[in-house]
Amino acid sequence: MPSIPIDALKPGMVAAQDVTTPDGRVILRQEGVVEPWHIQLFTGLQIQTVDVVGDDASQQVEEAAAYVQAFFAYVNPDSLPMGELYAYVVELVANRMAEGWQLPSLAERRAENVEHLVDVFPMEIVEPQRIVDHETEVASFPDIYIKLREEVESPKASVQSLSALVSQDISLAAKLLKLVNSPLYGFPSTVDSIERAISIVGIRELSTLAMGITAINYFQGIPPELIDMRTFWRHSIACGIFAKILARHLGEKEVERFFIAGLLHDVGRLVLFKKMPYASTEALIYARNNFVPIVEAERSVFGFTHTDVSSHLLAQWKFPQHLSELINFHHDPMAAPTPRLATVVHVADVFADALRIAGGNMYLLPQFYDAAWDLLGLPTSAVKRAMSEFEIEGEQTTQALF
Ligand SMILES: [Fe+2]
Numbered sequence: 001m002p003s004i005p006i007d008a009l010k011p012g013m014v015a016a017q018d019v020t021t022p023d024g025r026v027i028l029r030q031e032g033v034v035e036p037w038h039i040q041l042f043t044g045l046q047i048q049t050v051d052v053v054g055d056d057a058s059q060q061v062e063e064a065a066a067y068v069q070a071f072f073a074y075v076n077p078d079s080l081p082m083g084e085l086y087a088y089v090v091e092l093v094a095n096r097m098a099e100g101w102q103l104p105s106l107a108e109r110r111a112e113n114v115e116h117l118v119d120v121f122p123m124e125i126v127e128p129q130r131i132v133d134h135e136t137e138v139a140s141f142p143d144i145y146i147k148l149r150e151e152v153e154s155p156k157a158s159v160q161s162l163s164a165l166v167s168q169d170i171s172l173a174a175k176l177l178k179l180v181n182s183p184l185y186g187f188p189s190t191v192d193s194i195e196r197a198i199s200i201v202g203i204r205e206l207s208t209l210a211m212g213i214t215a216i217n218y219f220q221g222i223p224p225e226l227i228d229m230r231t232f233w234r235h236s237i238a239c240g241i242f243a244k245i246l247a248r249h250l251g252e253k254e255v256e257r258f259f260i261a262g263l264l265h266d267v268g269r270l271v272l273f274k275k276m277p278y279a280s281t282e283a284l285i286y287a288r289n290n291f292v293p294i295v296e297a298e299r300s301v302f303g304f305t306h307t308d309v310s311s312h313l314l315a316q317w318k319f320p321q322h323l324s325e326l327i328n329f330h331h332d333p334m335a336a337p338t339p340r341l342a343t344v345v346h347v348a349d350v351f352a353d354a355l356r357i358a359g360g361n362m363y364l365l366p367q368f369y370d371a372a373w374d375l376l377g378l379p380t381s382a383v384k385r386a387m388s389e390f391e392i393e394g395e396q397t398t399q400a401l402f
């Protein structure tokens with residue numbers, strides 16, 4: 001008897017048992033056929049699931065629900081926003097199954113060919129500070145980043161000085177233009193010059209964007225056996241887009257910093273992959289085999305997590321405090337100096353991860369803090385609203401950054 005999330009409930013399905021209001025009144029009798037108005041009523045009453053008599057379609061939804069549920073193991077099952085997110089993802093997975101997508105088998109979930117990788121540090125002496133020091137000693141950060149950072153901090157920065165700086169780096173300039181022309185900005189006419197982009201987006205905002213893109217470029221050349229960089233950046237970009245969408249919902253000013261913080265939120269993982277490729281892979285395998293989120297697996301394998309690494313890294317890079325805070329606390333927003341702002345990236349990360357479940361991602365959602373969500377003061381319906389905005393803006397914005 002499949003238990004169907006309310007979002008996946010369709011007219012014509014047959015109730016397997018009475019559906020009642022919280023005070024016990026029967027709204028739909030056992031064996032009654034679901035009508036469109038039932039679905040509206042159930043939604044209004046916040047009924048989350050309905051048991052229906054099995055047929056092919058509901059069978060598929062049931063399989064999807066069981067599959068998705070496993071990824072939500074670290075999430076509070078009574079959380080309203082997570083209930084909404086869960087229903088959305090179940091429907092997504094069921095739709096993909098209807099199109100012919102096969103749920104990944106256990107055998108497909110294993111990482112392979114990692115034996116030749118060598119860690120820079122023996123596991124016994126590994127600690128975040130050492131890893132970061134080593135990284136910043138062997139590779140210097142691009143010159144343009146430092147100049148951009150100065151621009152962000154300088155009160156004298158001008159449209160001309162910033163545009164001259166950005167234009168020195170052709171690929172950076174091209175990416176910025178593509179991004180500004182993506183649906184995430186929704187400008188009615190094409191923005192065809194950096195100067196115009198700066199005058200529309202703002203000096204500080206565009207410098208932040210340029211800095212973020214430069215930081216991404218720094219991490220090229222990580223062995224493909226370790227981590228599929230496309231998948232990694234897709235997730236990071238999705239997190240950035242969700243962070244910006246949520247910041248918009250909140251009426252925040254300077255939404256660009258949320259976008260960039262989202263884009264770079266897992267930057268600590270990249271350093272771990274560079275310095276500790278073998279142990280990083282071990283952490284991934286640990287996460288899969290033990291059904292825990294990656295961040296928990298890191299804690300078990302390394303004794304610390306990628307946010308401990310990013311704290312040191314971003315301090316070394318002299319990253320602006322208002323940005324690094326959003327990144328360093330994305331798994332623990334209530335501990336941040338400004339919990340409400342850190343929550344934006346925290347929620348965005350979980351949203352972005354949830355969407356990946358329908359794309360065959362094998363890792364559990366990280367822990368979600370309901371108390372942090374409450375700080376935002378957003379209604380539960382904001383989850384679905386963010387999802388539909390992402391459906392419109394997500395893909396093209398992602399394309400712009402590749
Ligand atoms: Fe993370």
Ligand SMILES: [Fe+2]
Binds near residue numbers: 235239265266349
């Ligand atoms: Fe993440």
